[in-house]
Amino acid sequence: MSWYYTPKPTVVPAEDIDASADANALRAAMKGFGTDEQAIIDILCTRSNAQRMQILETYTSELGRDLIEDLKSELGGKFESVIVALLMPSEKFLCKQLHKAMDGLGTDESALIEILAPQTNEEIKKIVDCYEQMYDRPLAEHLCSETDGSFRRLLTMIIVGSRDPQGTVDQELAVEQANQLYNAGEGKFGTDEEVFYKILAHASFDQLEIVFDEYKKLSGRTIEQAMKDELSGELYQALSAIVECVQMAPHFFAKRLHKAMDGAGTNDASLIRIIVSRSELDLQNIKDEYEQMYNKTLLSAVRNECSGDYKRALCAIIGDA
Known part of the structure; x- marks a missing residue:
């Protein structure tokens, strides 16, 4: 790639x-x-x-x-x-x-x-x-x-x-x-x-x-x-x-996002950093790569791992499409 x-x-x-x-x-x-x-x-x-x-x-x-x-x-x-x-x-x-x-x-x-x-x-x-x-x-x-x-x-x-x-x-x-x-x-x-x-x-x-x-x-x-x-x-x-x-940069960031949410606890600093910093660059590509790599959407992963207004803010940045 x-x-x-x-x-x-x-x-x-x-x-x-x-x-x-x-x-x-x-x-x-x-x-x-x-x-x-x-x-x-x-x-x-x-x-x-x-x-x-x-x-x-x-x-x-x-x-x-x-x-x-x-x-x-x-x-x-x-x-x-x-x-x-x-x-x-x-x-x-x-x-x-x-x-x-x-x-x-x-x-x-x-x-x-x-x-x-x-x-x-x-x-x-x-x-x-x-x-x-x-x-x-x-x-x-x-x-x-x-x-x-x-x-x-x-x-x-x-x-x-x-x-x-x-x-x-x-x-x-x-x-x-x-x-x-x-x-x-x-x-x-x-x-x-x-x-x-x-x-x-x-x-x-x-x-x-x-x-x-x-x-x-x-x-x-x-x-x-x-x-x-x-x-x-x-x-x-x-x-x-x-x-x-x-x-393929999106592959790299998709892996980092998965690692941030995998296992016990969530690395929120990494999660926020990637989603915010890549949102106007290639977050859609990262979303596509994430779904292909892990057979689930980034949106669903964030919804499972986060809660409250924090979850709603991240999901708004990620978007539904």
């Missing part, structure tokens, strides 16, 4: 929105006794991010209040987390998630991988610039203080934007790179991890797709099979994520 799929969002710009009317409707939903949570869902879960930013600004300019602070005072728990996430620019939301993954005791390497592995150079630059603006600290510096070894070097390469631009392909180089990967892993005793992370962090996704095809011709095995035998730990997880995103 190629990464050249047609991205299909579930949240698209609403037609003819009236930011002033939406702002006043949101204020009305929070005034007086009780809160009209459904009204908040109906507005914020059906507008694009750009439209939500417009509502946010209008709320302040016309009502003299902070919409996010008003919502935080009325809502709570996971429902609040979804609604507040919707009211941030995408890169700001992801920066908060990166900071949360590294803040305090321990590091959530899985979240770092999920956020950084699929990003293009352009997207990474926005995240890097936003992170330093938000936290007055370079993202690279924070990552280096929380990770180590080959995993740290891979993440550093990703965030410094060393990947070739999309569309950069070289068939002869792909054959050479496939040979380098083989000689660094299957073709020798031990593994030269540096070759793996340098190629997978530098080559464009278009180039990597050709490299992986050449690898299979050369060794008779997929790159995934080779990496599973040759690598381990966070480096393997991160490189595996890159491979999956090259081949």
Whole structure:
């Protein structure tokens, strides 16, 4: 499967929105006794991010209040987390998630991988610039203080934007790179991890797709099979994520969503992060892939695992179609 799929969002710009009317409707939903949570869902879960930013600004300019602070005072728990996430620019939301993954005791390497592995150079630059603006600290510096070894070097390469631009392909180089990967892993005793992370962090996704095809011709095995035998730990997880995103990003995210809801308890942070951040990109593709992989809809899975306003908000973003 190629990464050249047609991205299909579930949240698209609403037609003819009236930011002033939406702002006043949101204020009305929070005034007086009780809160009209459904009204908040109906507005914020059906507008694009750009439209939500417009509502946010209008709320302040016309009502003299902070919409996010008003919502935080009325809502709570996971429902609040979804609604507040919707009211941030995408890169700001992801920066908060990166900071949360590294803040305090321990590091959530899985979240770092999920956020950084699929990003293009352009997207990474926005995240890097936003992170330093938000936290007055370079993202690279924070990552280096929380990770180590080959995993740290891979993440550093990703965030410094060393990947070739999309569309950069070289068939002869792909054959050479496939040979380098083989000689660094299957073709020798031990593994030269540096070759793996340098190629997978530098080559464009278009180039990597050709490299992986050449690898299979050369060794008779997929790159995934080779990496599973040759690598381990966070480096393997991160490189595996890159491979999956090259081949089909919706497959990668469908797996992450299933994992977030599988077994005892739900990883709500991952669930919210993927559904919100991919809603205007390719959440419809992810839904389709999820149903094909697990023989049930993403909507039904969320309904089974979540409850209350939190469930209703996620389902509104996911959509019925």
